[in-house]
Amino acid sequence: MLDFQIILEAIYKDVIKSKNKGTVASYIPELACVDKNNFGVHLRTLDGKDYGVGNFNEPFSIQSISKVLALSKAIALNENNVWKRLGVEPSGNPFNRLSLLEIENGIPRNPLNNDGAIVIADILISHLKNPKEDFLNFVRTLTNDYSINYNTKVAQSEKNTGFNNYATTNLLKSFKNLENSVDEVLDFYFHQCSIEMSCSQLSKAFYVFANKGTCMLNKLRLTESQTKRINAIMLTCGFYDEAGEFAFKVGLPGKSGVGGGIAAFLPDNFVITTWSPGLNKKGNSKLGMLALEQFTTKTKQSIF
Numbered sequence: 422m423l424d425f426q427i428i429l430e431a432i433y434k435d436v437i438k439s440k441n442k443g444t445v446a447s448y449i450p451e452l453a454c455v456d457k458n459n460f461g462v463h464l465r466t467l468d469g470k471d472y473g474v475g476n477f478n479e480p481f482s483i484q485s486i487s488k489v490l491a492l493s494k495a496i497a498l499n500e501n502n503v504w505k506r507l508g509v510e511p512s513g514n515p516f517n518r519l520s521l522l523e524i525e526n527g528i529p530r531n532p533l534n535n536d537g538a539i540v541i542a543d544i545l546i547s548h549l550k551n552p553k554e555d556f557l558n559f560v561r562t563l564t565n566d567y568s569i570n571y572n573t574k575v576a577q578s579e580k581n582t583g584f585n586n587y588a589t590t591n592l593l594k595s596f597k598n599l600e601n602s603v604d605e606v607l608d609f610y611f612h613q614c615s616i617e618m619s620c621s622q623l624s625k626a627f628y629v630f631a632n633k634g635t636c637m638l639n640k641l642r643l644t645e646s647q648t649k650r651i652n653a654i655m656l657t658c659g660f661y662d663e664a665g666e667f668a669f670k671v672g673l674p675g676k677s678g679v680g681g682g683i684a685a686f687l688p689d690n691f692v693i694t695t696w697s698p699g700l701n702k703k704g705n706s707k708l709g710m711l712a713l714e715q716f717t718t719k720t721k722q723s724i725f
């Protein structure tokens with residue numbers, strides 16, 4: 422029997438010694454205020470046991486991790502609509518690369534790069550009565566935690582400097598792959614990315630993906646087939662242009678965000694989440710990746 426608490430503590434002690442802790446994202450100015458020394462790891466098994474070390478209960482900006490939650494909501498609402506408007510191939514490019522979208526006539530490669538996530542935001546706005554409120558409630562009920570909220574300061578900060586996302590959204594509009602207005606879609610998207618959650622809350626939210634679509638409250642949120650598809654997209658596209666490297670080193674499906682969070686899971690077994698705000702050159706958490714690589718190496722718990 423693996424003692425997860427002892428394993429997480431050993432990994433934490435080792436990884437925290439790293440001299441190079443990466444660089445905190447500063448293109449969203451509000452994110453640059455976060456202390457690089459934060460580091461937390463949390464694991465939740467499917468039978469509900471929790472293990473944590475470091476700052477695993479401290480909320481942080483989940484950023485791109487929210488793209489998986491938005492995709493899930495869009496798929497649960499109307500899956501056919503989603504695949505008409507974007508693809509499922511990894512892009513091999515940074516998450517905010519604009520040129521590919523023009524070459525490929527306004528059809529984003531996948532829902533986890535910015536262009537695809539913006540199309541998903543557009544779909545949610547078209548389907549939800551009160552988009553921001555309804556989406557937040559979806560995340561809260563997945564997690565069974567009503568303290569989860571948007572950080573409006575972070576959303577505003579990204580709005581002030583989100584020139585690349587404005588360009589992307591305008592391009593989508595010019596290719597007629599956007600139903601709503603550019604401002605409305607980006608307001609939703611910036612809020613979605615600004616949601617704050619701790620590692621332990623994220624482990625609860627991602628439980629649904631490890632548990633064939635049934636969330637912690639034993640409620641069916643996604644079908645098994647929908648869950649399989651979302652998990653496949655996380656494995657192939659969840660770590661920007663480093664998805665291959667993550668599969669190679671860690672071997673779990675998951676999603677990262679520029680706030681320094683990573684949520685990963687072994688289907689039918691557990692969810693493991695890390696947070697360390699310093700990023701590597703590709704935008705993935707430096708210590709988070711190291712910790713997860715050590716975890717799957719030590720425990721031999723990977724999908725491969």
Ligand SMILES: NC(=O)CC[C@H](N)C(=O)O
Pocket residue numbers: 483484485486516517535579586614677678679680704
């Ligand atoms: N990779 C990320 O976490 C990026 C999310 C961020 N809100 C952006 O659009 O640039």
